[in-house]
Amino acid sequence: MTGELPVIQEASLDPDFKRLVESFSGAQNINACIQCGTCSGSCSFSESMKHTPRRLLEMVRAGMREEVLNSDTYWYCTSCYYCTVRCPRGINLTEVMYALKHVAIAVNKDKNAVFYDCFNSVLQSYGRLYENGLLLKLALKTDPLMLVAYGPLGVKMFLKGKLNILPSRVRALSDIRQLYDKVGEMEEKI
Amino acid sequence: MTYAYYPGCSLHATAREYDESTRAVFENLGIGLREIEDWNCCGATALPSTSYLFSLVVPTRNLALAEEQGQDVAVACNSCFVTLRRAKSVYEDNPVWRAKIKEAMGVIGKDFEARIQIKHILDIVVNDVGLETIAATVRNPLHGLKVVPYYGCQIARPKNEFAHPELPTEMDRLLDVLGAEVLRYDHKTKCCGGALMTTKPEAALELERDLLGEAAERGAEAIAVSCPLCQFNLDAYQDKVNKRFQTNYNIPVIYFTQLLGVAQGISPKKLGLKRNLVSIKGLMQKYVGEVI
Ligand code: SF4
């Protein structure tokens, strides 16, 4: 953990932010948190995060919208569910992290946010994951040299028959597109 | 007994040997696997960021297809397992979100009623088939093979009907029945950080090093796994770990279905034994005399 807890200006707090987060399934009971820190102690990434999971949760409750949206806590979250199974108050922090990713992705351009965007667009195109396509997209958007770094591994995988040269597709791809559009309409209503 | 089989994207690509060995072992055990017709990617842990609701609906399409097939779902990938189960449990437990899922599914004319179960193939093998039955199928016991079982995070957590969330024993007991020497492994459900490998490699590689480090320290000749993502991270990035931390790891990472298949005397070709990146040739020669 490297970040200092910012000084809180009361006027900058946004009580609606907490309500927004609570509207997601699995994030309803964040009020129950007793700030025991079990989650932070269980997370493999607490050292790397600007704010640990425990602290971030308190920042959400306080309504520190800007600070939360500029954090990287949830982009480190791999959904390992350690915090969730250990939380003495039954808070599903993994779901809280998902909710925060969803809320933050429009404004927070962490490399993981870009990665997930690319993943989503591959899913739109094929309905299935296509590793080459995903890597290419990500490299173009972040660091093209990544492709060079992945070259030797790619060759090895190809030789072992582990790389699909062409993507595999869902036949009813229209299903995926229709679901995406529909969800887009529904989410505007939140 | 026949299951609706959800291979997920990895088993059709980077983890082909997991698909091959799963099919071979299930055939050998007389359990049917009928691949879900026109399944789509489950979206894993990536999709909730782009859209929380989409991440619930995308896996639900697969569940609806399985329900049309009228069969419980068998899943091999831990990440698919947790993703499909997450969708089902939100559907079951949260009326507000159930209504949203139903509304969205309406546009493709599909409904899901949560009538089917979602099972990991490790659970099916160990608990449904049962270790006594498995023991009777062993033809080439893996006597002496020192192995650590690595479960990863998403098979046992957040909760399921069969495994302890932090210290599961299913794979340990299975490998024991196959004759292997199962070593203690404190990292058995620690995260491998795979999801961060391309984006935050500094953080991910450290976790990989810890996982490989404990395995090496305990004298493991192999790491057994039940997830294509865990397998890939441990197998494909050993070189990177070695380079970064000046280590010298060269530990084969083998699917439990491959080890089970070897013990059952299934041909190496059907188990994809040549595909693992860290070669398992030497091990196979040493323990079962198979030349692959
Ligand atoms: S473990 Fe639970 S109660 Fe404790 S700080 Fe974390 S979220 Fe709050």
Ligand code: SF4
């Ligand atoms: S689920 Fe996320 S926040 Fe919780 S312990 Fe795992 S990585 Fe950390």
Ligand code: SF4
């Ligand atoms: S876990 Fe990954 S690869 Fe497997 S189906 Fe889900 S998204 Fe696709």
Ligand code: SF4
């Ligand atoms: S160990 Fe890592 S890659 Fe494997 S299932 Fe858990 S989070 Fe995913």
